[in-house]
Amino acid sequence: MTTIPTATSIEGGHPTGSRRMKPRRAAVAAAAGTAVEYYEFGVYGYLAVIIGPLFFPNDNPTASLLATLAVFGSAFVMRPLGGIVLGRLGDRIGRKPVLITTVVGMGTATAVVGLLPTAESIGLLAPLALLLVRLAQGFFAGGEVTGSATYLSEAAPHGRRGFFGAFTPVGVAIGGGAAALVAGLTTTLLDDDQLRDFGWRIPFLLALPLIAITLAARSKLEDSHAFAEETKTAPAKSPLREVLTEHTAAVFKVIVLSIGSNTGYWVGLIFMNIYLTTYLEYPKSNTFWIMGGISLFVATLMPVFGGLSDRFGRKRIITIGFLGYAILVLPTMILMDQGSFALAVAAMVVLALPMPIVQSVTYPTYAEQFPTRVRYTGLSFAFNIGTIIGGGLTPYLATWLISQTGNLLAPGFLLMVAVVAALFTLRTVRESSRAELL
Template sequence: MTSLPTTVEDPGGTGNEPASSAAAPTTPLTGPAHSRPRRAAMAAAAGTAIEYYEFGVYSYLAVIIGPHFFPGDDPTAALLATLAVFGSAFLMRPLGGIVLGRLGDRVGRKPVLILTVVGMGSATAAVGLLPTAETIGVAAPVALLLVRLAQGFFAGGEVTGSATYLAEAAPHGKRGFFGSFTPVGVALGGGTAALVAGVTTTVLDERQLDAYGWRIPFLLSLPLIALALIARNRLEDSETFLAKKSEKATAKAPLTEVLTEHRAAVLKVTLLAIGSNCGYWVGLIFMNIYLTTDLGYSKSSTFWIMGGISLFVACLMPVCGGLSDRWGRKRLITVGFAGYAVLVVPAMLVMGLGSFPLAVAAMVVLALPMPIVQSVTYPTYAEMFPTRVRYTGLSFSFNIGTIIGGGLSPYLATWLIATTGDLLAPGYLLMAASVMALLTLRTVRESSRTELL
């Protein structure tokens, strides 16, 4: 196996500077140069896993925790209220992206990535400590909402900071491969959430689960924080960012610059992010609700299947990311979104036949576009913005897309089924998002072989 290059080309220059202007970082870097991208990939995946572990646990346990915070005789109303609070966290993501993105573009990537993982993990653990409506009445859903808003704020700078850092830390010609470790964290976090939910619902009976068991998966975020902190504390800031900082070329008002000089990139990333998030939240996370609540399959069995599929998807992501370095980003992303559009309705029809093995097979088929879309879009997003505003631009636009494609889609899918009575309505939602992403992709330039600005 050949080693990675021990020198990294400076992709941050404009092409007019002297060759030596960004050759040396302003602070000494430790450790073998060839190991830095690998450490960066592992640290990025660890932090992103915490974010999606939290969002996954909440989604998987929504049916169980709903009555604790929204008691009533109508389980559908409780589920919708729980999903509405779930979506509220996404509303805070753009604000978190603006604040944390500015810090990342002005101060550095590493300190913000440490802050986000601590903030998200602490808020997740807090959910497991909240008193319920039976104890404090209406204050319980208010407390849940406040914790979710805090989670959303910190999440607004997590996955985008990870994508930013990996794009800048990757060796030339390998941004797709190393950039895929951001969505690897997404898949591992969601898969771990499903497996933890599966273990919890299998080991505990209904009474235990209702009394205290639902809290356990949230509290397990505490050891995950420690692991992520150990990994991220070993990182150095990217040489690309340090070069810009040494040249005093960082943006003084990153958001203003993004909205005045990079509006086209903001729009493209937003629309693509709607499609990719809808693929994740409808194509995987919502299908847990669909299989258990709408089709009546076993909760614990469904959790195990979702966890296994997520881990399977995570293994494929570096392969897809590496292929995008060789074959191009646009070609693979097109295949992924087209796969969603073609597969989702037939897969849901098979799930509704009443056979759990067939439902599992359909879920595996529906998940096949996910490693392509998730692994290749993240480096593509990062490549659309220059280094001086990359963190802010990516955070702002991606999080707007995440509100629509991620925060609203589980609620909207549940509401569509309840309103229309058509169990295939979520599939039409994913098809529409995929077609929109495909049309947007036609306006995106191929960036797999270009230098970062």
């Protein structure tokens, strides 16, 4: 049975004694690592139209883009394996060492992408090398965002898990926004020849200083009081087996919810970059700037909605966000296709409004579905399965659907299907905003 701290052992929501948790420090450190992860994934997504021909030369631009997005998706395939391995370590030896490992592994792999030779230099070995590095990146990413969500759920004071838990997706938004801004700056300052020759490498190499910043923040963390209390007896011997045999329903619910939330992020933001630049032919650099600004704007709203979920309940807030996606996606995509960049920007801002609602509240909700002894493993396994479908497959599938049907609205229907499935699943999830952690 999970040991829950009593009122006599807590002061202001923190354990007494030398191992006093500091939720603000935990929130900053967790968000920093998640920002690094989504910066790295975002850079690849934003630069896909530039690096595609360099690694997959083809007379057909769509075929080259599809190949690039397939490698993009391959990193997601490794995430469940990384989640299982790193989640098991996190549940047995502690959250902190694993969270340090993930950010170093991801950052190093991203920097290596910036050093890879292209197909012009080494032929078919170039896409193979890119694939291998992306697989390594996906492995470490499998334990990052879920480790952040796990840690913050345990570090937050009772009754404020929604607010502090929202800093995991704050990192997601900041990382994605930084990726867009860096891509925008690079494409603005360099011409097409410079981008192809060396400019595309710069955003990937910037991962190196980001690693140093995150390590400085995370080195000061301590493992959560809940985890320390749980492991006073004995950690789970086989966390994955325990998750699959004793928490099957929670696994299924988190998978479906994460498909909905990830589809909202990767179709509603990352793919929309491709939609605006490749299919609607708006300027790349201007689009990058807009995407970056939108990401940073939604990041400021996430703690607000996280806090509202503490007051009004997780399920009510998440429902509003998913319904927003379902209602807004098709009208906003139609507005984007009217030939006016200003109108397209306004439509993109409107489409992004559900994002801070869904992202801020689903992460603490995921963590609250599993007990402390297997939380890292359960969350990592279930969330990453959902991420394969909602994140890894959707940009590729959206591009493929457009190429097969000629219907530019096909990605919108894809998003609608994902969020409707998530809404039905949400009805079966227990309300956890006021409950103690298991």
